[in-house]
Amino acid sequence: MNEGIELRLLVAVLRRRWKTVLALPLAVGLFSLATATPPPVLYRTQLAFAVDIPRSALLEGSDEGTAAKIGEALVDDLARMVGRDQFALAVSKRLPAGMATRPGEIAGDLSAEDKHRILELTVSRSLPGEATVAQVATVQDQILAIAAAVALELRENGGSWFARLGEDSVELTLIDAPEQPSRQPVGLRQRLDLPLRLALAFLVALGVAALREGLDRRIHDAAAIRSLLGVGLLGSIPRRR
8 A cells, every 4th residue: 555655656756857857868868969979980800820839849748738738828928919019010010111000909819729729810990980981991901901911920920929938839820811801899888878878867867856856845736735734635726727
């Protein structure tokens, strides 16, 4: 019974304060749409190398000295190294004049296989959301050029990069050549930005409506009279419209 009364009171409060409850979310929504800019667009391609571990690197009788374990450790370290300044600088030297790659545009990961370890590299660049078709084509060409430079650097100097990790006889074989860079999906954070703003504005508006209702000392209906005075309503004068 009490729950039914509380629900009716809540509905009555919302009917009285609906302008307050809706005004802030509506204002936030309109302001967000008016000031919104298209999110950056990310284009990416991927290439992969098989990492062959020489027998000289193996440790007989040790679980940590197998090709799988050593390969995993080396590839994991190299995957971290390719996103750093020195690797980006080495790749930039192989690019056409006036073109360079920045740290973070090249990223690495490893994938476990039975006999090898696979080094997976991605090359990506972002564009403003309002980029033209010509700008997109230019960035895609740049990504392919960077990917080709990465493949060349690792084929020719892969041993020297692994030498920095303590093993200079590792061989890298390109098994997945880079393809035409594709547009990546919009991130979850960008998709939820407007709904989260509206939800927060709605909660704030409910708080403001509750505060106004608590400060309001007027009597709005017969239920309020019974609740405050404990007596029934004898009659009412219709509101003039």
